[in-house]
Amino acid sequence: MLTAPQALRRREEIDRMTTPTGIYIVPTHRWYIERTVWLIAGFVLLGSTLLAALVDPRWILGVTATGLVSINVAFTGFCPIGNILQMLGFEPMLGSKTPTRRNLYFLQTDKWYLERRIYLTVGINICIASILVLAYSPWWTLFTGFVGCAMVWFAATGYCVLANILLWLGAEPRLNPQLMPSGRCADCTQSAVCLSGEAKHG
Numbered sequence: 264m265l266t267a268p269q270a271l272r273r274r275e276e277i278d279r280m281t282t283p284t285g286i287y288i289v290p291t292h293r294w295y296i297e298r299t300v301w302l303i304a305g306f307v308l309l310g311s312t313l314l315a316a317l318v319d320p321r322w323i324l325g326v327t328a329t330g331l332v333s334i335n336v337a338f339t340g341f342c343p344i345g346n347i348l349q350m351l352g353f354e355p356m357l358g359s360k361t362p363t364r365r366n367l368y369f370l371q372t373d374k375w376y377l378e379r380r381i382y383l384t385v386g387i388n389i390c391i392a393s394i395l396v397l398a399y400s401p402w403w404t405l406f407t408g409f410v411g412c413a414m415v416w417f418a419a420t421g422y423c424v425l426a427n428i429l430l431w432l433g434a435e436p437r438l439n440p441q442l443m444p445s446g447r448c449a450d451c452t453q454s455a456v457c458l459s460g461e462a463k464h465g
Contacts, residue, residue, distance in 0.1 A: 287377070287430045288421040289438040296348050296355040296368060297378065297438070302418035303344055304329055308389065308411030315396060316404045326393040326407045333386030337379055340369035357437060377434035381426060385410060 289298065311325030336342045340359055345368040349355070357378055359369040370379065389410055395403040417423040430436060 287423070287426045287436055287439055289378075289417075289423075289426075290356070291419075291421040294353065296342075296345050296353045297357050297370070298418050299348055299353055300342060300344050301414050304333070305411045305414030305416075305418060308407055308414065312404045312408040312411060316401060316408075320397055320401060323393045323396045323404065323407070326389050326396075330386040330388075330390035330393065333382045334390070335386075336370055337383035337386060338372070340372040342368060342370060345370070371437070375434075377426060377429050377436040378438055380429055380434055381423070384425060384429075385414070 291298070294302075307329050308326055311322050311329070314322035314325075332343065336345075345355070349366075349368040355368060357371050359371050361369070363369060370382070372379065389407055392403050392406045392410075396407070413424065417426070426436070
């Protein structure tokens, strides 16, 4: 039976092990599929937003389409742009290891890790914003424009505000596993139980 001081120290140790440290930045040493998809999506958002604000509000449907594709990628792993990039010779960093017919590219969907949550969160938010542009006010294009800028910045520098918020909330990254909140290895077979970053299981 632990005494009160021992229990408090134990709680502090657990908090240190499970609290993420550092800043989440994805690798930018090469243009892999996922990074390039974020860049393309960012430019599509910016282009659609500018056309909706300056030419015709219905151009915001380009944002809606991007959001729906992003949500689909989060749930199914299938990304049409990712498959085009793979045919062009780009390689994935988060591609599914399960063999598929015709060697199609699928995002890993075995767990709700940080990068997969980015697809879902961004998709839902820009879909809602695009509907608000058409139904209420063109001022909502400021939000979709901001998201587009953020995605281009993310692809260019590796830094994403949303990703760091998700990391702080406990989501486990795969593109930067050193920052995993529990100190677990990305492909660790003991990831469900291992809490210490001192002993890595492979």
